[in-house]
Amino acid sequence: MTAGAPVPTAAVLVVGTELVYGLRPDTNGPDVARSVAAAGYTPSVIAALPDDRSVIAAHVRDATSAHDLVVVTGGLGPTHDDVTREAAADALGLPLRVEHDVASTLEGIAEGHREPGAASQVLRQACVLEGARVLTPSTGTAPGQVVPTARGHLVLLPGPPGEMRPMLAESLAALVRREQVPPRVIGCVDIRESDAQLRAERALEGHRGVSLTVLGRPSLVDVVLIAHDLDTAALAAAADEVASALAPHCYATDGASLAEVVVGGAAARGITLGLAESCTGGLVAAALTDVPGSSATFRGAIVAYADEIKRSALRVSHDVLAAHGAVSEACVREMATGAREMLGADVAMAITGIAGPGGGGPDKPVGLVWFAVADGSSVSAGSRAFDGDRSLVRERATVHALDLLRLTVAPRA
């Protein structure tokens, strides 16, 4: 495809009443969207639709007339609410025909079914649209279909992800428009979304063919660079400039998570890590141990939820707890020192705060969290006041703790 030619577009339709009612998250839509983008199509919509023949038919009709590629997942199974085949036939005005190879395979499977009526139900799956290329299932029973349309192609795939994915790959292999440069995700922490946006925009002033999306999550901001008529090296150069403009808030330019950067940084420097957690209650440990290979650097954590555990397991002194309370600079410093000794770690991080909804007061409001890092030569401590409910305070405290660990284990200049 030559530069300047219009980029082909794709629509993704995911079928299932439970999806439209929000009773189950949709994983197929994002999966298919990433794959069609990698095959050179711009994803224009992901729509979840109910198991309703006329609704599906209307969406397939609109999507096939507006987009070069339309991928539909779900509704190809044997039960009465699987109506995608019939809806697609309605939309394109094509008859359904029995695919005999598929039918004979299914007949073997159907013979194993004991419930009356099950056999004919299973055989419905052997029906394909006139002119469709059949995608044979590697697992499961529902075949997929690739149907030519006036603008391009309609691809029908089964809903179970394990059946859908191999057929998606097989169907797209024949429909690749151009190899797309994958987007770059630049991870930032401890910066406002609007500040990240402005800094990134200024860094991109000299770069053409890159579009920018800024995504805020609690305490994290992702700056996403999408290439338009730009090769991988040029996008990488743009990403490097954006990352410099965002330093020291930028923790990754390759999509790595903050925990992965902490584990990788500690491993590179041969530093072992330990934790003392109170209000985060294990979330920081869970984030670090989510990283494969974290056992090389992460030794463990003391989740000291009760004050007695802060005393018995972390050696926080009775006087400190009596005079300053568990949410205090004096306590968090002793927690970090105690965790470092108890866990035999090079660096220990401690977190203690008030996640709410109870436990706050005028001096120590809900959202106040103390952090300390002990590295053997010194202990540094600081506090933050986080907004939000219990789970948001815990999430923000977890991100901040990981960020402090990142800065502690960062390569020395």
Add this chain to the structure above:
Amino acid sequence: MTAGAPVPTAAVLVVGTELVYGLRPDTNGPDVARSVAAAGYTPSVIAALPDDRSVIAAHVRDATSAHDLVVVTGGLGPTHDDVTREAAADALGLPLRVEHDVASTLEGIAEGHREPGAASQVLRQACVLEGARVLTPSTGTAPGQVVPTARGHLVLLPGPPGEMRPMLAESLAALVRREQVPPRVIGCVDIRESDAQLRAERALEGHRGVSLTVLGRPSLVDVVLIAHDLDTAALAAAADEVASALAPHCYATDGASLAEVVVGGAAARGITLGLAESCTGGLVAAALTDVPGSSATFRGAIVAYADEIKRSALRVSHDVLAAHGAVSEACVREMATGAREMLGADVAMAITGIAGPGGGGPDKPVGLVWFAVADGSSVSAGSRAFDGDRSLVRERATVHALDLLRLTVAPRA
């Protein structure tokens, strides 16, 4: 609304290029869909759209002409790619005007911004559609809007879930079409989806007006009962029968999480809890401490990731580790006993296993996890072999640990 009148329909549009590219899962769409269903609207589509003014405008135009309620989330922020306001104005042919109350609040926030240009960016958020009711943000800066349409209403909400949710509740409170009997979610654990389905179907044979959806998550199965022309008491009676048919796998009939049931059960019996975690790395502690008020029963956890911590903090003997290894019945029993003593808890649970991808072998494959519960009079232990990748093994082990705790703290007959 009288029985037999047409049920009003709703469309949910979620805006964000990252969503259409599958770079981030959409949580707002399912959230909004559940809420509009509870308010008496049938959700007809959830569509993810890019940050593209003309695409959003086209979808808003189609949706408002086809549906009684259209809820759009995202694209109301201050950055250049936040174009939902303008797109909605295009779609309905309405002018934008500055809402002065919002503007003066935003001016205060804008003064705190250091980046040049940020202030005018922030103030764009004060623009609302002519005739819109403004939803004042409790957190964040972007106000929501409720705009009358020919068929009903268009609701514009900000994308960050913490800002979106309170405004969604506020906007729907005024738009409820009929009080829907809320669905009953019966939480089950350690049972196959198909077995749960068959047992629930048999239990419902004598009940009319209830439909059944069975949703499997890793290690958990939700049996959802949806009322059709049935009141709350009748649905509750049906839920009780289904729950009996699913006992002892049923842990809640009121939508409570497994961790909430554990914390509630322990609190009711005055039992304190402690944990020793290895492969789950803090996930069980994080789940328990996610429950408000868990500090009354949960004392803490030792996350003993390194074997030295199993020895030093949990008093696992050198001989046991040398003879049986860390993933063994002998080790998990000592971990539970050690945690109980170390944490001064009535009941301690220990978990040690191989989450992968590395660390497995012929005798101890990836997915093997040992569990033990020590209650002061005895220690019981058992193992499971879980399928899946690292995060799935960790998640399944966490669910099983919580389930063992649930059975341990359950009310005595």
